Amino acid sequence: MRILHIAHQQLRKYGHLRVSWAQKLYFGLIRNGWLVQSFSERDVAAFEAPFGIRDLGHKKANKRLLQTIEAFEPDLIIIGHADIITNETLEQARVLRPGLVIAGCNNDPLFVPVNAEKIRHRCKVVDAMFVSTGERELQQFSGDRARLWHMPNPVDEAIDVYDASSRSALVNDLVFCSKETAHTQRGAVVKYLLDHLPDDFSFLTPGSFGEPGVWGRDYERVLAESKMGLNLNRQEGLHWYSSARMAQLAGNGLLTFTHGSGDFQSLFPEETLVYFNSREELLQKLIEFHRDDAKRRDWAARTRQFFHAHINSNLYASYIVEAAMQRPLSHDYVWHGQHER
Structure with missing residues (x-):
């Protein structure tokens, strides 16, 4: 053909x-x-x-x-x-x-x-x-x-080559990369997390609050050195809608947090993606996985494997x-x- x-x-x-x-x-x-x-x-x-x-x-x-x-x-x-x-x-x-x-x-x-x-x-x-x-x-x-x-x-086998789930010693605990500000209030969630996460929690936010964005190899390096990734869409609640960010995070072995209203629970197995329905619940779960790295690595590995095998x-x-x-x-x-x- x-x-x-x-x-x-x-x-x-x-x-x-x-x-x-x-x-x-x-x-x-x-x-x-x-x-x-x-x-x-x-x-x-x-x-x-x-x-x-x-x-x-x-x-x-x-x-x-x-x-x-x-x-x-x-x-x-x-x-x-x-x-x-x-x-x-x-x-x-x-x-x-x-x-x-x-x-x-x-x-x-x-x-x-x-x-x-x-x-x-x-x-x-x-x-x-x-x-x-x-x-x-x-x-x-x-x-x-x-x-x-x-x-x-x-995900793609030649692009999504990193596996953060296989490592414990990583630079960033959490990353959220973004540039879009129209049709969204997600910046308020990011600010809430920055204000409430513990002092020993490293949260990288390229593209937000005046920070320059990262592209190309710089973006790849951020993914390679981050434990967890935040998949905040500009708006939530549409069936199975997500930014391509989710595949980029999960495909490289970052434990991925996404809003529960997208109904990805009906697509992904249990103990893969981490779902939240409020900023308070998100904060609590971030701290939970931050304190239990074995659990973080296990869930992230399951998600990465599911993406690479099935999506x-x-x-x-x-x-x-x-x-x-x-x-x-x-x-x-x-x-x-x-x-x-």
């Missing part, structure tokens, strides 16, 4: 990359044996634009995409957060390639109105739409062309391809059909 993967490949970061679910999908597609051509629409727009001004290159990027489709002859297009590419261009792709299947992927939260509108707009033209929020929340997008599917945030990028990629192409599912994917079990 020939797959054209349209997503931001961060070419102009020159190695100083943010962890990307799109990159994990790309790796998984290749490991599964498919021929994959990438198209980084933001970078193409900048490369093709006068003076490198990306906004002036949108029209040319759409033209280059059609040129790529004509040359590569894909059987499947998977398009992620590629707003530069228009629905009209995707319709033209079908003219070039009769029988072409197009799948959309969106990993952003539904509580941001502009993102929900982007999903709704793309559902008019794609055959399948995969969203990182659980199936229960997706019915608002029904009625258009797209079939609706939940997709998780995966990895190889399975993630095969699920998206099979569901998009309406093929029988080759695996009992843990995140699929849970509402029927």
Whole structure:
């Protein structure tokens, strides 16, 4: 099968990359044996634009995409957060390639109105739409062309290589990396913890309260040297919705704390993720695991193993391809059909 993967490949970061679910999908597609051509629409727009001004290159990027489709002859297009590419261009792709299947992927939260509108707009033209929020929340997008599917945030065997659960001597007791402040009050929770955690508890908060964020190798090093990670989403309560942060933390062996309202208890085994429903409960559980390092390591190891065995990028990629192409599912994917079990 020939797959054209349209997503931001961060070419102009020159190695100083943010962890990307799109990159994990790309790796998984290749490991599964498919021929994959990438198209980084933001970078193409900048490369093709006068003076490198990306906004002036949108029209040319759409033209280059059609040129790529004509040359590569894909059987499947998977398009992620590629707003530069228009629905009209995707319709033209079908003219070039009769029988072409197009799948959309969106990993952003539904509580941001502009993102929900982007999903709704793309559902008019794609055959399948995969969203990182659980199936229960997706019915608002029904009625258009797209079939609706939940997709998780995966780990990747080549990216999530650290294992904090195997070590006791680590620099940071807890880490929370963040940069977004819109549509959220989570900064108040972080401030509460900073004010109430004991003096011997090291809490690192890159990106908050004026601290610079960490990216690329700096972020990897923070994960490698932290015992526990805080998965605070900008808003809580959406079914199986989490920032990709959860997979990044747990996949690298950090004991991961996440809000109980996301219903991840129905997906993950017991004694893996640590759930809380108030800042006071979160504080109490952080102190509990801080004082019992063997328990911290045991729970974190279970979570890391579950992610790498059951929510990895190889399975993630095969699920998206099979569901998009309406093929029988080759695996009992843990995140699929849970509402029927």
